[in-house]
Structure formats: structure tokens, C-alpha cells
Amino acid sequence: MNEELAWILQAQQGDDEAFTRLVEKYQTPVFNLCYRMLGEPEAAEDATQESFLRAYQNISRYDRQRPFATWLLSIAAHYSIDRLRRRRFTLFSLDAEREDDDRPTELPDHDAPNPEQETIRHEEQARLQAALKSLEPTDRAAIVLRYWYDFSEVEIAESLNLTVSAIKSRLHRARKAIARQLTENAPETRLERMPYGSPAL
Amino acid sequence: MDHRPYEDYLLDDQRLTPAQEQDLQNHLRTCPDCAALAHANLALRAAPVAAPTKGFSQRFQTRLAAERQLQHRRAQIGSLLLALAGASLLAWLLHPYLGYLALPPETLFTLWFNHAIYLVLLFRTAGSIALTLIHVAGALVPAYALISFLTLLAGLGVLLNFSVRRNEQFSQTAI
Numbered sequence: 001m002n003e004e005l006a007w008i009l010q011a012q013q014g015d016d017e018a019f020t021r022l023v024e025k026y027q028t029p030v031f032n033l034c035y036r037m038l039g040e041p042e043a044a045e046d047a048t049q050e051s052f053l054r055a056y057q058n059i060s061r062y063d064r065q066r067p068f069a070t071w072l073l074s075i076a077a078h079y080s081i082d083r084l085r086r087r088r089f090t091l092f093s094l095d096a097e098r099e100d101d102d103r104p105t106e107l108p109d110h111d112a113p114n115p116e117q118e119t120i121r122h123e124e125q126a127r128l129q130a131a132l133k134s135l136e137p138t139d140r141a142a143i144v145l146r147y148w149y150d151f152s153e154v155e156i157a158e159s160l161n162l163t164v165s166a167i168k169s170r171l172h173r174a175r176k177a178i179a180r181q182l183t184e185n186a187p188e189t190r191l192e193r194m195p196y197g198s199p200a201l
Numbered sequence: 202m203d204h205r206p207y208e209d210y211l212l213d214d215q216r217l218t219p220a221q222e223q224d225l226q227n228h229l230r231t232c233p234d235c236a237a238l239a240h241a242n243l244a245l246r247a248a249p250v251a252a253p254t255k256g257f258s259q260r261f262q263t264r265l266a267a268e269r270q271l272q273h274r275r276a277q278i279g280s281l282l283l284a285l286a287g288a289s290l291l292a293w294l295l296h297p298y299l300g301y302l303a304l305p306p307e308t309l310f311t312l313w314f315n316h317a318i319y320l321v322l323l324f325r326t327a328g329s330i331a332l333t334l335i336h337v338a339g340a341l342v343p344a345y346a347l348i349s350f351l352t353l354l355a356g357l358g359v360l361l362n363f364s365v366r367r368n369e370q371f372s373q374t375a376i
Binding site: 016020023024027028029031032035036041044045048049052053056124125127128131143146147148171172175176178179180182183 | 211212214233234237238240241242244245246247248249250251252253254257258260261262264265268
């Protein structure tokens with residue numbers, strides 16, 4: 001039995017210490033998902049806590065045949081989608097007018113770019129985040145799960161309770177929309193393709 | 202410009218052979234739409250992972266404790282409201298009989314005895330009224346109408362029986 005499964009079993013029997021270990025292990029992937037979905041660090045922090053709270057309340061219903069990360073990220077994705085849909089009904093959000101400097105901690109880049117490259121990278125990230133924000137919530141969740149967690153289309157479909165063909169078409173549409181957004185007033189930049197795999201997990 | 206199969210290469214995120222890769226690069230130099238798509242793919246793949254500020258786990262523990270306290274308080278209020286509602290309902294139901302509790306036992310016995318006699322008389326009267334109505338109906342309704350009605354009832358019974366049997370047979374076949 002691996003360490004994670006042992007923590008899950010203990011947490012299912014009411015061991016808070018074991019659940020805390022799961023929180024420590026998955027806080028970054030869940031926060032990253034919420035941040036990419038909601039676009040604001042404070043909202044992402046709150047959504048991450050709420051997602052873990054829901055996971056804690058429903059841990060007895062977790063099916064061990066399914067990867068824990070998929071289950072947990074599915075909770076976070078659904079919560080973030082609901083939150084974005086609720087936000088639509090508010091007249092306007094003060095948070096939306098915040099400066100982009102209000103960024104969360106990003107994990108260290110081992111390639112250590114120089115300051116100029118770092119500035120360009122930050123601008124590129126701000127444009128990418130703005131492009132993500134322009135997407136419909138479910139499309140955004142599909143893109144985040146695909147690119148940050150390397151979920152297959154089947155896994156995304158299971159996580160978001162949609163069909164594989166619906167996910168395929170949402171991913172196509174979303175990537176085209178992001179491409180359009182990034183092209184508008186984009187300076188020439190050179191990006192290195194990251195190796196295949198999940199950067200967030 | 203024909204974007205196929207280059208758009209599919211990019212949108213399906215396929216692993217390409219060196220020849221396909223070269224072909225794609227040539228196309229990207231001449232097609233701004235596909236170049237934008239390739240750039241979007243790279244930007245998404247190059248995006249860093251955002252992490253929460255330090256102490257997230259402790260902040261979650263605090264929130265969990267607060268949530269538990271809230272749940273406990275909600276449960277207490279719920280139980281209190283339920284007990285109050287139950288007590289109120291019981292008081293409302295027993296209210297007409299509370300006066301009897303102050304009476305001496307012999308008066309109480311007499312009262313209950315009177316009630317029992319009243320109920321017996323009520324049932325006997327209702328029985329007499331029902332018998333009279335049946336006699337009157339028998340005199341008013343002709344014999345052939347009564348026979349037709351009973352035959353119709355029997356037919357419906359047979360039909361219902363047949364239908365239930367058919368349904369059982371169908372269920373067994375389905376399994």
C-alpha cells in the first residue's frame with residue numbers, strides 16, 4: 001500500500017492528521033487550478049480552502065479505483081465553475097479592476113531567465129491569464145486540466161461530467177480563442193516548449 | 202489557405218514524426234493563423250504553476266475548526282427547534298384533554314363510560330341508516346340494472362386478472 005492510499009484510508013476513518021498530509025501534498029495543484037480558473041489569488045485561496053473542505057466532508061464517498069488527484073481536482077474545478085457562474089450575476093467586481101501585480105507565488109523556474117526575459121515572461125503570463133479569463137468557465141477548466149495537469153480528454157470528460165466529443169470540441173474552440181487573444185498586440189517572444197507531462201502534479 | 206492537417210496536428214496535440222514536424226514548421230512560416238495556434242500551445246505549455254502563500258495548511262486547519270464549530274452550533278439550534286416544535290405539537294394535541302387531569306377519578310370514569318355508550322349508539326344508528334338506504338335503493342333500481350352492473354364488475358375482474366398474468370409472464374421473459 002502506498003503512502004497516499006494509507007493517508008486516504010486513515011482520513012476516511014476520521015484521522016485529521018492524515019487529511020492534513022493530503023492537504024500539504026495537493027495544496028499547490030489545487031491552488032493553481034483555482035487561480036487559473038478565477039484569476040485572483042485571494043479568490044483562489046478561498047476556493048482552494050473550500051475545495052479541501054468539500055473533499056474532507058465527502059472523503060468517505062471517494063472511490064479508491066479513481067486517482068485521488070483526479071477526484072480532488074474535479075471538486076476544485078466544479079467549485080470554481082460554480083463560483084464563476086455566480087459571479088456573472090454580480091453587477092461588477094472590484095477585484096476585476098485589480099492590477100496584475102497581485103500575482104501569487106510561482107514555483108521557481110530552474111532555467112533562471114535574466115531580468116529582461118523575466119519581464120517578457122511576466123507580460124506573456126498576464127496576457128495568457130487574460131486570455132483564459134475571456135473563456136467560458138467550462139472551456140477554461142478543460143484547458144487548465146489539459147495543459148497544467150496533462151489530463152487526457154477522457155479524464156477531463158470524467159472530471160467535468162461531459163462527453164469526450166464535447167471536451168474535444170471545447171478544447172479546440174478554447175485554443176483558437178486563446179490564440180486570437182494572444183495575437184492581439186503581442187510582441188515577438190520566444191517560448192521554449194516544456195516536455196510532455198504534468199507541470200502541476 | 203488550407204490549414205489541414207496542420208491545424209489538427211496543433212489542436213489534437215499530436216506527437217509528430219520528424220518529417221511531419223518539418224512540414225508543420227514550413228507551414229507555420231507562411232500561415233499566421235496556425236502560427237498563432239502554435240504560439241498559444243507553447244504559451245500554455247510554458248505557463249508556470251501558481252502556489253499558495255506559505256502556511257496554507259494552517260489556514261485550512263483554522264477554517265476547518267471554524268466550520269466544525271459552525272456545524273455544531275447549527276446542529277444544536279436544529280435540535281432545540283425540533284424539541285420546541287415537538288413540545289408545542291404535543292401541547293396542542295393534549296390541550297383539550299388537560300382539563301380532565303384535574304377531575305376526581307370517579308368523575309373521570311363516568312365521563313369515559315358516557316363516551317363509550319355514545320360511540321356504541323353512534324355506530325348502531327349509522328348501521329340502521331345504511332340498511333334503510335340499501336332497502337330504498339333495492340326498491341328503486343330495477344333487477345336487470347343490478348344484474349348488468351354485477352356482470353360488468355365480474356367482467357372487469359376477469360380482465361384485470363388476465364392483464365396481471367400477462368404482465369408477470371412478460372417480466373419473467375425480460376429477466
